Amino acid sequence: MRSALLDIPIDIVETIVENAFGWLVVVDKEGKIIYINKNYCDFLEVERDTVIGVHVSKVIENSRMHIVAATGKEEIADLQYIRGNYMIANRIPIVSNNFVVGAFGTVFFRDTKEWMKMNSHVKSMLTKIQSYIQDIDRSVKYSLDDLLGNSKQIQSLKDKVKMIAASDISVLIRGESGTGKELFAHSIHQLSNRSHQPFVKINCGAIPEHLLESELFGYEEGAFTGARKGGKKGKFQLADGGTLFLDEIGDMPINMQVKLLRALQEGEVESVGSTEPVHIDVRIIAATNRPLEKMMEEKRFREDLFYRINVVPFMIPPLRERMEDVPILMDYFIKKITKKSGKRIMSIDEDVIERFQQYSWPGNIRELENVIEAAIHLTNNEVITLESLPDYLKESSLFPVGKKKLKEIIEETERRILLQSLAKYNNNKLEAAKALGISKSSLYEKLKKYGIDHS
């Protein structure tokens, strides 16, 4: 069928092509420019004659025209960054006799000034949003199912999470470093009615004292030299409607503790440089590995704040007190790390498992994960052996000679053996006592001596 376009005089077709599509570029199969309209040349500040026949990637920044010409796949309304501006590009393959012979692309906007204004507005919004995205983590990474462990302690903590998650009461999570405090905080948020609202974390120990107030409560424009234009929202405002996770709360300076308590009691915060308090609705989850009771005695932690946050206490036991969790965690980390690294691990030597069971894991689960990651990378075959462990775990003697007195080493070892035996025999005291060659009453005595929960 004859095209109606052929009836239109060529100079009219040219006027249409020059003006109808905003900016227009046409490339051949190889991505070389065969046509580009004047408006586009003006914007790019190039002479048309000099760019015809040149590969499009050399003329237009971030161009994908050659890709569309090669793949034949159209790209519509794609955001393209050219000469410092975001633009909306359409790229369409040109098909002739069932073959892709090139592509044409259009970039749309007529009023350049208007676009520039909108563009700079978009850019400043994007920068602002970016800085907030870093603060807010709506996509809480972990849920209760990610909290692994068959031990009685972990199971009962998980039950407790289910019981208290829906309410708005404050939670204080305590435990050594690497025991999973943050993971518990995520799980509580995820199971709460606030799960679609932000989960905002602040590490109270990592922020210098003079910045902590503005980090927590925000500041107004002009509040101090160097203050950002338009001010900045604090973590409380960012968490509004959701959960605020105060990590390392034991490291918070005492005068900030006073301000924090006031905010919690009044449900209002005042940003630095403002006199207008704003209402906020946040659920508080705090975590620490500090001995808060001792710190209260020494007046380094405020009692009133302690009682305000310690409504539901969570005490996460160190890994050495729940050795039965080691195998399931080991399995999980091996799967996770091999998937990430592409390495294959078929088995773990018995001595490695034994060594893991003897070790005291001062860095807890984080340390276990790191040790497994290193071992997977260090092994030459598909088996993890003692050789692939770090030196301090390889040593045949794990006793801290030179660091501790004999009595302490013996007691620590005895305590660990008791825990291991109970774990091995599923808390069956009679069997554990038998395996250790002691009477049941002697076992009970020892459990009492070491403060091991033997219910």
Ligand SMILES: Nc1ncnc2c1ncn2[C@@H]1O[C@H](COP(=O)(O)OP(=O)(O)OP(=O)(O)O)[C@@H](O)[C@H]1O
């Ligand atoms: N029960 C668990 N199951 C699976 N992974 C866990 C568990 N507990 C902790 N982890 C993993 O161990 C690492 C440390 O956990 P997390 O950061 O929650 O510990 P933490 O107690 O908050 O540490 P810190 O006090 O140093 O901040 C994380 O990679 C976490 O995913």
